[in-house]
Amino acid sequence: MPRELTILVACGSGVATSTVAQEAVKDICKKNGIPAKIVKSTMSEIQSKQEDVDLIMVTTNYRKPVKKPLIKVFGLISGIGMDKIEEDIVKTCKELLNL
Template sequence: MKKILVACGAGIATSTVVTNKVEELIKENNIQATVEQCKIAEVKSKQSDADLIVSTTILPTTYDIPAIVATAYITGIGMDKLDQKILDELTK
């Protein structure tokens, strides 16, 4: 079972949109994963239990696990490429 952290500045608005998109993506592709919404400031302390970070904001630091900036889900531009990038990380 994979674990995905979805983070934005406050852990409320844009991360909710991205969480819904990621949950839909993993369901459509039969990937066993859980999605946890959080603030970007919390990611560093939560990364040890996770497999992937999907962020709606610029990452303030580097992490021990792969991190993807998901602004395409907010803008609507390049969503297919973002979907594939997330799937590639989850199926490694």
């Protein structure tokens, strides 16, 4: 049985955009049969939380180095380039799960 991925979705304040993005990511994972648990945080919490997650998604630009794969998901909010982001998410998740 494949293990479950833990995905961190971060935005500036951890309020508006990460909440919307989190839901979009949840839908994408469900649709594509990817078992995932999604946690939300602010951008400044990324450094401390990255150890506990498999994958990081951000709604804004994040320039500090991270130890886990990082996907920019602003398009899930604006609706621009959504297909490409979905593709990226599915591909990255499947690689992490060795599917």
